[in-house]
Amino acid sequence: MKIYPVQMNVVPGKPELNFETLKKEVEKAVLNQCDLVVFPEMCLSGYLIGDLWEEHSFLDQCVEYGNRVASLSNSIDILFGNVAREDGIGENGRPFLYNAAFYASKGRFEPLIHSKGIVKHFLPKTLLPCYREFDEPRYFSDLRRLAFSLNQPLEALLKPYTRKDGIQIGISICEDAWDSIYEIKPVSILASQMNENGFLINISCSPFTLGKTDARHRVFAAHASQNKIPLLYLNSVGTQNNGKNIYAFEGDSCVYRATGEKAFEYPKFESYSTVIELDGKEIKVSEKSKPQLTGMAEVRKALVYMLSENLKRWGIERVVIGASGGIDSAVSAVLYTEALGADRVFLVNMPTRFNSKTTRNAAKDLADNLGCPYLEAPITDTIDVFCRGLSSLSFERSSVSLKVEGIHYENLQARTRSATFLATIASVLNAAFTCNGNKSEVMTGYCTLYGDTCGIV
Structure with missing residues (x-):
């Protein structure tokens, strides 16, 4: 199986621009004869966009462009992050919104939840962060609440997606993998249900913090080695604004072997894509990782990158x-x-x-x-x-x-x-x-x- 993970520069609040970027990358993946192209969390809408999540016209745009992404999947499968909206009023008095993953194939969305007659063509994030710059519960419901409302155990809804070739993909979203402070362990739940042809994918939109790289590698290498399953961590790049502060996203996506060893680490602070070949538990990448900046050199790069991106965006x-x-x-x-x-x-x-x-x-x-x-x-x-x-x-x-x-x-x-x-x-x-x-x-x-x-x- 050939996978094309795209470390994408996500422009917050601009689904029309992000769709054009996504479309071009899908075309590249098709030219490379890949089976699956993967994009980061909230790659159409942006992640840190403040109260734009409360604008119905913006949500309509996100849903519309999500449908357009599905229409691109006739010759290649597409896994991407977007907002999911359901009818009804949540406990916050607004429509149900989910930070969700979507899997499109043959021009349509595949069901990622199917249990006892319940079918959902998206998979909500299980763990919603609410600390520092993160305030997801303000806007979104999660998989735990959905399971509770449907009177279903979480495990019945959180299952790996099985492709027609038998390869299983355990899909998680960002915080789902940072589970040390939570009672629920989404990645472990997924891994426990996967066969020998399994592959874990975590789509993220994780902002840069000094020292976070080492912590991130410890977390995801541990998930891969403990479950003995190869893992892809895919982050975005660019800058985003939660209405209070501007944050840089460094990317630093990484592919891990089933042993927890890095197979390939993406460069930081730049859009990047490559082809990954999955053969059972074996991972093959045709290129080698580039040396990464650390310490103050990394801070300097982050500051210059943030300035460049924002000045360009502001004209x-x-x-x-x-x-x-x-x-x-x-x-x-x-x-x-x-x-x-x-x-x-x-x-x-x-x-x-x-x-x-x-x-x-x-x-x-x-x-x-x-x-x-x-x-x-x-x-x-x-x-x-x-x-x-x-x-x-x-x-x-x-x-x-x-x-x-x-x-x-x-x-x-x-x-x-x-x-x-x-x-x-x-x-x-x-x-x-x-x-x-x-x-x-x-x-x-x-x-x-x-x-x-x-x-x-």
Whole structure:
């Protein structure tokens, strides 16, 4: 059996774009004479899309494009992730929605649940994460609730899919494999029902976290070796936004032998597909895995990748950065230069009489070293003119003074730099300007509102 797993760049909230990508990959798989092409979790809709899950027109789109995927399966089987919708009202007052897997063959969806007259042409995710960036129970029901509502044991619904050639595929979705904190073990339930011609597939949409690669390999290698069944872990790439934060998806898909050994590891942070041959418990891949980045090199790659993907998606081709001569703006300048190119990163140093020659020289050296356009724009005169004008004004029926001094003067410098100078320069250049505040400052509010908090990313 020849399998074509696609590590796909999923564009959140754009099923029409994702369908076109999927269609092209299906065509490639057919040309490679493959039997099955596999795509990641929620590959049509996107995964982290916030309350877009509550838009009925968007759900209609997802269902429509899911049906179009099925129509592509006349000459090859297709396994992919999408949202499943059923009639009725769930306990949250909305229609029943499932994060689900679909298997299409001969132009139609195959039943993935069939028990005592119950037939479902999709398989819901069993375990829904609700921690950190994950909030799936807010929108979706799971297989456990479905089993309960049908008065069926979970094992009766969670079964491997058997192809017409007798090969069984145990399908799980992302969190289903991260089962150490759960009483229910979906992968073990599937494996216990599989024959000698079995193959485990986990379709995922798992965001990048430093150190997650090692943990992921431990989890999936253990599933393969403990059950003595080859396993495919398939993740997506790209960036997605849950309405609170932007997350990068590194891919790092991997094929494991029945011993738990890696047969092939996909490259990180790029769309990729290859042909895998399954012969019983033997896995054959014609190419070798590339060396993977680790540690800070991996973090740097993730940051540049996230910036590149989002700037491209937002249509931003230039950025303006306030270069103070400090470390935060220097890091921003380096990352944006790698993402866009030096000629599209404009560095602006905005000193007052309080700034030393050392920091001004450091900002200039930064621009020279990176090859970025550079401007020194002193702001003291602008601030002083504003302060004199404001102090000459007075409220009616009040003697309060409008003299700007102390911390108010300090904050005015930050606001003048960001909300006035950088915002105006960016507007003139048809660019965006960056927020250089580090994460701890922004999280704790230890920065100037409308000053250090302004800017993108």
